[in-house]
Amino acid sequence: MRTLIAYAGKTGNTAKCARKLAIHLNQVTLVDLNAEVVNPKDFDAVIVASPVYSHKFERSVGSFLKKYQEILQTKPFAAFVTMVEYDSFTKVIKKEIAEPLRKKAVAIANFGGEVNNLTPFNWHDKIIAKSIIKLESKKHPIEFLPEAEKQFVAQLNKVEWI
Numbered sequence: 531m532r533t534l535i536a537y538a539g540k541t542g543n544t545a546k547c548a549r550k551l552a553i554h555l556n557q558v559t560l561v562d563l564n565a566e567v568v569n570p571k572d573f574d575a576v577i578v579a580s581p582v583y584s585h586k587f588e589r590s591v592g593s594f595l596k597k598y599q600e601i602l603q604t605k606p607f608a609a610f611v612t613m614v615e616y617d618s619f620t621k622v623i624k625k626e627i628a629e630p631l632r633k634k635a636v637a638i639a640n641f642g643g644e645v646n647n648l649t650p651f652n653w654h655d656k657i658i659a660k661s662i663i664k665l666e667s668k669k670h671p672i673e674f675l676p677e678a679e680k681q682f683v684a685q686l687n688k689v690e691w692i
């Protein structure tokens with residue numbers, strides 16, 4: 531199965547997770563939607579990956595999902611996010627992934643995330659990021675979730691994606 535992993539991000543977390551996931555797949559093509567254009571029609575299956583910033587997907591990922599919704603509905607589809615505000619996961623997914631795609635998805639998961647690099651952000655976003663970390667770190671460690679990735683791969687395995 532020719533799988534497209536279409537991802538984007540600002541500080542490399544989502545890219546890192548996408549590359550790790552790709553190791554489990556055959557015939558995989560990784561495309562950074564902030565750098566390249568890709569049409570999912572050329573693939574048999576698609577995994578979309580985005581960070582969450584201010585409760586939204588990276589813009590290029592949101593645009594990709596909207597533009598190709600109809601094509602994506604005809605193929606095996608899965609998605610993951612990297613984020614630190616776990617309580618808002620369901621709400622963000624509901625907002626960013628159209629219902630028909632959500633319903634048919636093989637897996638939709640939160641792989642966790644870290645906030646190590648604030649260089650790309652302006653002072654306002656830096657303050658927001660610090661306050662998110664302060665709040666969330668009282669609830670759980672700010673880290674990647676290897677178990678979520680393992681479970682995601684298991685879900686792909688179940689439908690013989692891999």
Ligand SMILES: Cc1cc2nc3c(=O)[nH]c(=O)nc-3n(C[C@H](O)[C@H](O)[C@H](O)COP(=O)(O)O)c2cc1C
Nearest residue numbers: 539540541542543544581584585612613614615643
């Ligand atoms: C300015 C800023 C805003 C963020 N906003 C959110 C948010 O609204 N919800 C959330 O769960 N995580 C939020 N995060 C955490 C990021 O989603 C997380 O660090 C993600 O893994 C970044 O992915 P990337 O390195 O691929 O860009 C924010 C991080 C920063 C720096």
